[in-house]
Every structure is written in structure tokens, then in C-alpha cells.
Amino acid sequence: MAEHLKVIKFEKDNIPVPYESKEVSDTKLVNYGSNNLYPNYLLELYNESPIHSAIINTKTTYIIGDGLKYKNGSELNFKVNASDNIKEFVDKVIKDYLIFNYVGVEVVYNVFGEPVEYHHVPAHKIRTNKSKTKFWFNDDWRLSRKHVTYDRWSPNKKDSTSKIFFFDGYFPTVNNVYSKPEYSGAIKAIATDIAIRDFNLNNIKNHFSVSNIITFFQGSNVPEEVKEQVIADLKASYTGENGKKIIVDFQNQDGKPAEVSSLSANDWSEAYEVLRKDTSDDILKGHQVTSPMLMGIKTEGQLGGATELETAYEIFKNTYIRVKRDEVESALNQLFSNFPGVTSPVKFADKPLFNSQLSESLKEKVLTINELRAEAGLPALKNGDRLISEVPKVSEPKADVVAQPTIQEDVKKKPEPVKRKLTEEDYEQVKHLGLSSEEFEILGEAKHEHHLHFDKESDIANYLLENDVNGLSLEELNSKIEKDLNLKLTESDLKDVLSKLTEAGVVDVKIDEKKGVQIQPNETADEPKNNGIFTMYKYEKRPDVNGADILSTSRSFCVKLIENDRLYTRAEIQTMGSIFGYDVYAYAGGFYHNPDTNETTPYCRHTWKAYSVKRKKQ
Numbered sequence: 001m002a003e004h005l006k007v008i009k010f011e012k013d014n015i016p017v018p019y020e021s022k023e024v025s026d027t028k029l030v031n032y033g034s035n036n037l038y039p040n041y042l043l044e045l046y047n048e049s050p051i052h053s054a055i056i057n058t059k060t061t062y063i064i065g066d067g068l069k070y071k072n073g074s075e076l077n078f079k080v081n082a083s084d085n086i087k088e089f090v091d092k093v094i095k096d097y098l099i100f101n102y103v104g105v106e107v108v109y110n111v112f113g114e115p116v117e118y119h120h121v122p123a124h125k126i127r128t129n130k131s132k133t134k135f136w137f138n139d140d141w142r143l144s145r146k147h148v149t150y151d152r153w154s155p156n157k158k159d160s161t162s163k164i165f166f167f168d169g170y171f172p173t174v175n176n177v178y179s180k181p182e183y184s185g186a187i188k189a190i191a192t193d194i195a196i197r198d199f200n201l202n203n204i205k206n207h208f209s210v211s212n213i214i215t216f217f218q219g220s221n222v223p224e225e226v227k228e229q230v231i232a233d234l235k236a237s238y239t240g241e242n243g244k245k246i247i248v249d250f251q252n253q254d255g256k257p258a259e260v261s262s263l264s265a266n267d268w269s270e271a272y273e274v275l276r277k278d279t280s281d282d283i284l285k286g287h288q289v290t291s292p293m294l295m296g297i298k299t300e301g302q303l304g305g306a307t308e309l310e311t312a313y314e315i316f317k318n319t320y321i322r323v324k325r326d327e328v329e330s331a332l333n334q335l336f337s338n339f340p341g342v343t344s345p346v347k348f349a350d351k352p353l354f355n356s357q358l359s360e361s362l363k364e365k366v367l368t369i370n371e372l373r374a375e376a377g378l379p380a381l382k383n384g385d386r387l388i389s390e391v392p393k394v395s396e397p398k399a400d401v402v403a404q405p406t407i408q409e410d411v412k413k414k415p416e417p418v419k420r421k422l423t424e425e426d427y428e429q430v431k432h433l434g435l436s437s438e439e440f441e442i443l444g445e446a447k448h449e450h451h452l453h454f455d456k457e458s459d460i461a462n463y464l465l466e467n468d469v470n471g472l473s474l475e476e477l478n479s480k481i482e483k484d485l486n487l488k489l490t491e492s493d494l495k496d497v498l499s500k501l502t503e504a505g506v507v508d509v510k511i512d513e514k515k516g517v518q519i520q521p522n523e524t525a526d527e528p529k530n531n532g533i534f535t536m537y538k539y540e541k542r543p544d545v546n547g548a549d550i551l552s553t554s555r556s557f558c559v560k561l562i563e564n565d566r567l568y569t570r571a572e573i574q575t576m577g578s579i580f581g582y583d584v585y586a587y588a589g590g591f592y593h594n595p596d597t598n599e600t601t602p603y604c605r606h607t608w609k610a611y612s613v614k615r616k617k618q
Contacts, residue, residue, distance in 0.1 A: 015187065015188060015191055016033055016034055016037075016038055016041045017033065017034070017038075018032065018033055018038050018173075018175060018178065018180055018184075019031075019032075019033055019034060019038070020032060020175050020176065020177055020178060021036075023129070023130060026129050026130050026131050026133075026134075027129065027134070028129060029127040029128065029129055029134075029136045030127065030128065030129060030130060030177045030178070031127070032127060032177075032178045035142075036127065036141050037141060037142060038178075039100055039123060039124035040124055040141070040142070042099055042100055042124070042181060043099065043124050045187065045190045045191065045194070046099050048194045049190045049193045049194050049283075051190075051193055051280055051283050051284075051295075051297070052183075052186075052190045052193070052283060052287075054295055054296060054297075055283070055284070055287045055289060055295050056095060056098050056099060057095075058294065058295050058296065059098055059287075059320075059321075059324070060091060060094045060095050060098065062294075062313075062316075062317070062321050063094055063321055063324050063325055063328060063348065064087075064090065064091065064094065064348060065325075065348050065349055065350050065351040066348075066349035066350060066351035067087060067348070067349055068086060068087070068090050068332070068346050068347070068348055068349075069346065069347065069348075069349050070343075070344050070345070070346055070347075071344060071345050071346065071347050072344070073349070076342070076346055078341050078342075080117065080118040080119075081108075081117040081118060081119050082117075084119075084120070089118065089120055090328075090332070092120040093105070093120060093328070093331075093332075094328060096120075096122065096123040097167075097169065097324075097327075097328060097331075098181075098182075098324075099123070099181065100123040100124065100181060101168060101169045101171060101179045101180065101181045101182060102123055102126075102166065102167065102168035102169070102178070102179055103123060103165075103166070103167045103168070103331065104120075104121035104122075104123055104125075104126040104135070104164055104165070104166055105118050105119065105120060105121060105153075105164070105165040105335060106118070106119040106121050106150070106162055106163070106164060106165075107153050107162060107163045107164075107165055107335075108162050109159070109160045109161070109162065109163075110160065111160055111496075112489075112493055113157070113158030113159060113160060114338070114339075114340060115338060115339045118165075118335070118339075121137060121164065125137055125138055125139060125140075125141070126164070126166075127141075128166065128177060128178075129177075130176065130177060132152065132166060132168075132177065133151065133152045134149060134150070134151060134152065135149065135150045135151075135152065135164040135166065136148070136149055136150075137149075137150065137164075150162060150163060150164040151163055151164070152164060152165075152166060153165035153166070153335075155334075155337050155338045165334075165335050167331040167334070167335075169182070169327060171184065182287075182288070183283075183286040183287050184286075185285075185286045186282055186283045186285065186286020186287065187286075188282075189279045189282035189283045189286065190283055190286075192275070192279045193276075193279050193280070193283060196275065196276050196279065280292075280297070284297075288319070288320050289316070290312055290315045290316045290319065290320075291309075291312035291315075291316065293308070293309055293312060294309070294312055294313060294316055309353060310353055313353045325347075325348050328348075329346065329347050329348060332346060333345050333346060367387075368384060368385050368386055368387060369381060369383075369384035369385075369386060369387070369388060370384035370385055372388075421555060421589070421590040421591065422555060422557035422558075422580065422589045422590050423555065423556055423557055424556035424557060424560060426557050426580060427556070427557045427560040427561060429579055430575075430576050430579060431560070431564065433566075433568060433572045433575065433576065434564070434566030434567060434568040434572060435536075435566060435567055435568075436565065436566055436567075437538065437565050437566060437567050438565075438616075439615060439616060440536070440567060440613040440614065440615055440616060441613060441614050441615075441616050442611050442612075442613050443611070443612045443613060443614065444611065444612055445609070445610065445611060445612070446535045446610035446611055446612045460481060460485070460487070460497055460501070461501050461574065463481065463484065463485060464501070464509075464519050467480075469517060469519060470516070470517065470518055470519060471515065471516045471517070471518075472516050472517050473516050473517070474491050474494065474495070474511060474516075474517060475491065476516075477494070477517050478490075478491055478494050481494070495511075498511075498517075508520045534612075534613065534614070535570075535610050535611070535612060535613075536567040536568060536569060536610075536611060536613050537567065537568045537569070537570065537573060537608040537609065537610055537611070538566075538567055538568075538608070538609050538611060539558070539561045539562055539568075539588075539606055539607075539608060539609075540562070540606060540607065540608075540609045541605055541606055541607075542605055542606060542607045545594075545605045546596070547605075549562055549606075550562055550563075551605075554605070555589050555590070555604070557589050558588070558589045558604060558605075558606050561589075561606075562606070567611070567613065568608075570585075573585045573608060585608055586603065587602050587603045587604075588603050588604045588606045588607055588608070589603075589604040589606060590602075590603075590604055591603070591604070592604040592605055
């Protein structure tokens with residue numbers, strides 16, 4: 001019978017391999033995998049296998065623990081860019097590190113060469129050269145050959161061009177450039193897990209009619225080429241990558257019609273159930289998981305009690321989590337080494353697997369009233385930061401004594417622009433500033449305008465206007481700025497800032513070796529010269545917001561300023577800031593709540609747009 005049996009075979013499933021192209025020149029990127037798409041395959045495994053993705057996500061949670069903090073335990077909380085805080089940023093970095101075994105971060109600099117923003121770059125969109133000194137970014141390597149190139153980040157580079165911070169882990173491999181993920185030994189098991197789920201879904205769609213045997217009883221009279229054609233037709237009609245499996249049998253019994261027999265679905269499902277368990281075990285081993293319970297996977301025979309989980313967690317933490325935490329902490333401390341916003345080394349704080357439970361009587365002895373109220377979801381009380389047993393302290397103010405802020409407190413106190421909202425009354429104070437736009441010919445947007453991009457420059461400008469620093473040497477001025485504003489600049493950087501402030505029309509700065517620094521407010525800045533081309537500013541809608549310049553909800557200050565149709569010098573905008581007590585250039589009319597994104601920003605829908613202009617001929 002065996003010589004008559006024809007089995008319709010299916011193609012072997014070829015699992016992608018992490019092949020690297022052998023580039024001779026270090027100026028070219030090294031392809032990763034067939035068609036340069038191996039990282040996409042790793043991402044597909046993460047998205048398609050629930051066991052694999054659950055392990056990655058749970059590992060991320062365990063590594064983060066109680067969050068990233070300074071080593072002394074104080075909180076670390078800042079925006080790494082316009083959309084991500086440090087917690088969101090770290091979560092993305094760790095997930096990429098666990099999925100791909102490497103991480104990419106775009107570092108953005110200001111004019112001083114200082115890092116001001118960090119942007120997570122999805123690892124599957126990055127390729128590098130042999131020495132990992134140059135990087136190529138492509139939003140989709142499958143569809144486009146257009147890419148952006150970056151140099152590698154270094155803490156000693158001082159130019160303002162964005163760089164890529166690249167950190168990869170070690171895994172023994174023949175690859176020379178890209179490090180394989182730590183779960184490489186389980187990739188076939190992960191692919192099998194995905195295939196099992198596809199098989200089960202196909203069974204459901206086909207009513208568990210798994211396979212059939214078709215027997216033709218005219219085998220001796222049918223030529224071989226006819227048999228092959230019958231098989232080809234059946235295969236084309238009834239089978240496919242996810243379809244039914246058919247066995248065709250040709251027997252010698254003339255005159256008997258063909259028979260169709262079904263194989264038992266239970267035989268297949270039982271076999272796949274055994275395979276599923278073995279596959280799950282292999283995935284857990286590849287991920288170095290000591291207990292499936294830690295990943296939320298229940299195993300027969302295990303009770304899953306708190307003590308058992310705690311023991312398993314301590315083993316996993318000591319054998320795996322601590323190692324990964326050290327690697328990620330090393331990367332982040334390296335990344336933030338020259339960032340002014342992070343003042344000391346950081347580390348992940350540990351978090352117990354279970355929160356300890358206190359009895360109600362003990363809570364009243366160790367928790368304050370407000371802590372108890374917070375636990376119950378109630379708002380805090382004014383005198384609630386005390387134990388229930390403590391008598392509230394009531395202090396009577398002394399007669400005829402009014403607390404006065406010290407000079408130091410008054411100088412260092414900064415306005416909170418997010419709470420400010422300019423009105424029509426505010427506009428009345430500045431309506432005389434600016435010149436009618438009809439007096440000028442607008443030549444286009446200013447391509448090299450000398451306006452102030454960063455708070456550091458604005459802080460220095462305000463400091464020079466509010467303090468008498470005339471006669472100081474450049475070294476003495478730099479020392480006072482460092483002491484009073486906590487800004488560290490080289491004398492060369494300070495000269496550049498003073499030059500920008502002069503060019504922007506904010507102040508008039510002269511540096512004389514004998515007389516020292518001479519700084520005066522630029523009182524003539526509101527009267528631009530009759531001849532020549534210069535930069536002036538117009539109050540307009542921000543380019544990244546929707547709608548017209550003026551809405552029904554626009555604040556009256558913004559409406560008046562736009563309807564006034566005037567052009568302003570940078571010094572006049574600085575004057576507005578002095579009147580209102582905050583940086584009008586940076587925050588415009590005050591805070592704004594975007595109904596589309598449900599976000600609140602410290603600036604409104606409008607901004608100051610710079611134009612190159614010249615006076616019209618009289």
C-alpha cells in the first residue's frame with residue numbers, strides 16, 4: 001500500500017536568521033538579517049506570541065521596580081522631551097533592550113552644546129556600521145530607502161548636532177556588529193507557539209475537520225502523470241498554508257468508487273496540546289525564568305501561595321533582575337553624564353512583590369490622618385499631617401508683625417507662567433509698543449534671527465537688566481551669574497550670549513579692558529533704522545495648532561494684539577515681560593488647554609514669529 005500512497009507535503013517554515021552583511025568599508029551600514037529586516041522579525045515575535053510578550057513586559061516591570069531615583073533615594077522626575085517624562089522614557093528603553101538587546105536614543109543639544117532633550121528611537125529602525133560610530137535611521141526599512149544619518153553620542157562632543165546614544169548587551173554570537181537577543185535559543189519555540197495558535201484558530205474556522213484520506217480504487221489503470229495532476233488539483237482547491245491536510249491513496253480495486261475518510265480531530269489536538277506545553281517550557285527556559293508563576297503562568301501542581309511566589313521572586317531577582325538593572329543603570333548614567341537636569345548618579349529602587357498589610361489598629365498608630373484619608377480616596381485636611389492621637393498645633397500670629405521676604409528670597413523667586421492668563425487690561429499697558437506693519441515691507445521669514453531660544457539666555461538677559469553690573473570684568477560678571485543664577489558658563493560662552501542679546505536688541509553691551517563690562521538697556525531698539533534690513537516680530541498663531549488665528553475662546557489680550565497688526569522689536573517684547581512679570585516671548589498670552597489632546601501647556605495658541613523687514617519708502 002505504501003507505494004501507492006501520495007501525501008501532499010507543505011513547504012518547510014524557514015525561520016529568519018540574524019545574518020550580517022560583510023561590509024568592507026566602515027562608511028556603509030551593515031545589513032541585519034535577510035533583506036535587512038531581522039529586527040522586524042523580532043518585533044513580530046513580541047507582538048504575536050502572548051507568552052513571549054508577557055515575559056518581556058513582566059521583566060520590564062520587575063527591572064523598573066519602584067522607579068528610577070537618585071542613589072540617595074530622592075525623586076527623579078523630569079520631561080526628557082516634549083511628550084515623554086522619565087518614567088515613560090525608561091519603560092521604552094528597557095523594552096527595546098529586552099527585545100533586541102540594544103537601545104538607541106537621539107540626543108538633542110542647545111547652542112551651548114548641552115543636551116536638552118532625549119528621544120527614544122525604536123531599535124528596529126536603526127542600523128549601524130562596523131565600528132558602531134555611525135547610524136542610519138529609517139522609519140520603515142521594508143518600504144523606503146530614505147534614511148537619516150547620525151554620529152555616535154559622546155559626552156565630550158560640544159557641537160549642537162543631534163547624536164545617537166547606542167548601548168548594546170553582550171551575547172555569545174558569531175555576529176560582529178549586532179548582538180543577538182538573550183532569548184535566541186527560544187526563538188524556534190516562540191515561532192512554534194505562534195503556529196500552534198494559528199493551527200487552533202484554523203481548526204475552529206474549519207469545524208475541527210483536521211485531515212482527510214481520499215482513496216481511489218483504480219490505481220493500476222491510472223498513469224503516474226494523471227495521479228500527479230489529481231494531487232495538484234486537490235491541493236490547489238482544498239489546502240493552503242493554514243488549510244486542511246489531505247492524504248491521497250491510490251489502490252488496485254477496479255470498479256470501486258473513491259472513498260473519503262476523516263482522521264480524528266482529537267488525535268491532532270492531543271498531539272498539539274503536548275507540543276504546546278513543551279513549547280511553553282522552552283520559552284520560559286530561554287528567558288531564564290525560574291518560576292512560571294512570576295510571569296502570571298499557572299503550572300499544575302503549584303499552589304501559587306504568597307510565600308512560594310516571594311521565594312521564586314527573590315531567586316529571579318538575584319539571578320537575573322539585578323544583572324539587568326546594573327546594565328540599564330550603567331547605560332542611563334552614561335547617557336545623563338553631561339545633562340544639567342540630572343545632578344548625580346541614578347539607580348532603580350527596589351519594590352517588594354507584595355505590600356505588607358497593617359491591621360486597622362496599627363494603621364492609626366503609624367499613619368497620619370491624611371495618609372489614612374488618601375487610602376480611603378478622600379482629600380487631605382489642613383491639619384491632617386499628624387497622627388490621630390496627636391493634638392493639632394495652632395499658632396497665633398504676633399500682633400503688628402508682618403513677615404517680609406528677604407532680599408535673597410525676593411530675587412530668586414520666579415513667576416509661574418503656567419498660572420498667568422493675560423487680559424485686555426494687560427494689553428492696555430503695552431498697546432503703545434510696536435510699529436504699524438503698514439510702515440514696513442515684509443521680505444519673508446527671518447532665517448537667521450537672533451532671538452532667544454532657551455531659558456538660560458532669557459535668565460541672563462533679565463539679570464543684566466535688573467542688576468547693576470557695569471564696571472565688572474568679564475570674569476567677575478561670569479562669577480556673579482554662576483553664583484546668583486547657578487549657571488556655569490565659560491567666558492567664551494558668556495561673550496556669545498552677550499553678543500546675541502545685543503544683536504537681538506535687548507541690551508547694548510560693550511566690553512572695555514579698563515572700564516570693564518558696560519551694559520545699558522537698548523532704548524533705541526523700538527525705532528529701527530530707516531535703511532537696511534532687520535528682524536522684527538509679529539504675534540501670530542502657532543504653526544502646530546489647528547483653527548484660525550482668533551477663536552471665540554481666544555483671550556482678549558491675544559485678540560487685541562493680533563488686531564493691532566503691529567511689528568515689535570525683541571527689546572519691546574522683553575519690555576512686556578518686565579511689565580507682566582514673566583517671559584512673554586516664551587509663554588505668549590499664558591497657559592492654554594488643548595481640547596483635542598487634553599493637554600495643558602504654559603503657552604497659548606500664539607507665538608512671536610520673526611520676519612526680515614525694511615521700511616517702505618516715504
